[in-house]
Amino acid sequence: MGGRARQARHATGMTRNNLADWISFFDSNHPIYVNARHSKVHAGLVAAGIERYLARPDLTVLDYGCGEALYAERLAARTGRLILCEAAPHLRERLQARFAGDAHIAVVAPEAVAALPDRSFDVIVMHSVAQYLTAGDFTALLALFRRLLRADGRLIVGDVVRPDVGIVTDARALLALAAANGFFIAALFGLMRTALSGYRKLRQRMGLTRYSEADMLRTLKAAGFSARRAAHNIGHNQARMTFEAAPVSSPQQ
Numbered sequence: 456m457g458g459r460a461r462q463a464r465h466a467t468g469m470t471r472n473n474l475a476d477w478i479s480f481f482d483s484n485h486p487i488y489v490n491a492r493h494s495k496v497h498a499g500l501v502a503a504g505i506e507r508y509l510a511r512p513d514l515t516v517l518d519y520g521c522g523e524a525l526y527a528e529r530l531a532a533r534t535g536r537l538i539l540c541e542a543a544p545h546l547r548e549r550l551q552a553r554f555a556g557d558a559h560i561a562v563v564a565p566e567a568v569a570a571l572p573d574r575s576f577d578v579i580v581m582h583s584v585a586q587y588l589t590a591g592d593f594t595a596l597l598a599l600f601r602r603l604l605r606a607d608g609r610l611i612v613g614d615v616v617r618p619d620v621g622i623v624t625d626a627r628a629l630l631a632l633a634a635a636n637g638f639f640i641a642a643l644f645g646l647m648r649t650a651l652s653g654y655r656k657l658r659q660r661m662g663l664t665r666y667s668e669a670d671m672l673r674t675l676k677a678a679g680f681s682a683r684r685a686a687h688n689i690g691h692n693q694a695r696m697t698f699e700a701a702p703v704s705s706p707q708q
């Protein structure tokens with residue numbers, strides 16, 4: 456077993472084919488990004504997608520479930536302060552080391568976000584995370600986000616997976632991205648690696664939480680947001696959906 460594989464096993468306490476949950480998966484040496492070029496193209500697209508929601512350069516922004524956040528410096532240059540929240544502990548440690556001493560960027564655990572005062576953020580982004588949460592956990596997070604957003608703030612929920620979109624559509628979207636960005640062969644091998652990896656098994660066992668457009672709008676409304684589906688999904692996969700939500704003011708506010 457190589458050093459990275461050993462580290463992944465250490466990170467999760469089990470092998471990749473026997474991962475306990477999605478957070479363990481994202482804390483491991485997973486094959487979601489097929490090579491460095493893919494990671495870079497992905498980061499560029501996510502940054503560009505999030506930047507559309509940054510109306511002013513002084514906003515305080517929370518990126519919830521930030522992953523590797525290779526785009527963080529680019530986003531931080533467009534915000535007053537950027538808070539990265541990541542649940543996977545080893546991934547979070549790496550981010551904390553990367554941004555140690557950076558006055559613009561803080562890296563925190565979900566528990567730290569839950570302890571923040573009301574109305575801490577102008578913008579909260581949660582991109583490509585809702586599918587890995589149970590519906591109950593997502594609803595609980597929406598209540599937290601509602602509390603943490605300023606009255607004129609915005610919540611952006613991206614990459615929402617519809618019930619009618621499956622793994623073949625995801626694979627096609629990746630191959631199209633790869634063909635347009637010079638990593639088609641690597642993407643083919645990457646898809647084969649993914650098919651053999653813990654990802655496929657975990658996706659079969661745990662599934663992804665899916666929402667139709669109407670489901671998501673209903674869920675956001677019930678949590679105290681007025682929401683609309685954006686014309687474009689953040690990122691490369693336009694079979695998935697992004698929602699922009701604004702807190703509805705309650706009578707006592």
Ligand SMILES: C[S@@+](CC[C@H](N)C(=O)[O-])C[C@H]1O[C@@H](n2cnc3c(N)ncnc32)[C@H](O)[C@@H]1O
Nearest residue numbers: 478481520521522541542543565582583584587
């Ligand atoms: C597909 S990645 C998306 C990363 C990033 N948002 C992006 O679009 O590049 C999903 C991330 O959400 C994180 N995550 C999953 N459940 C979470 C939770 N309950 N709280 C915070 N982060 C979570 C995972 O650890 C993983 O890093």
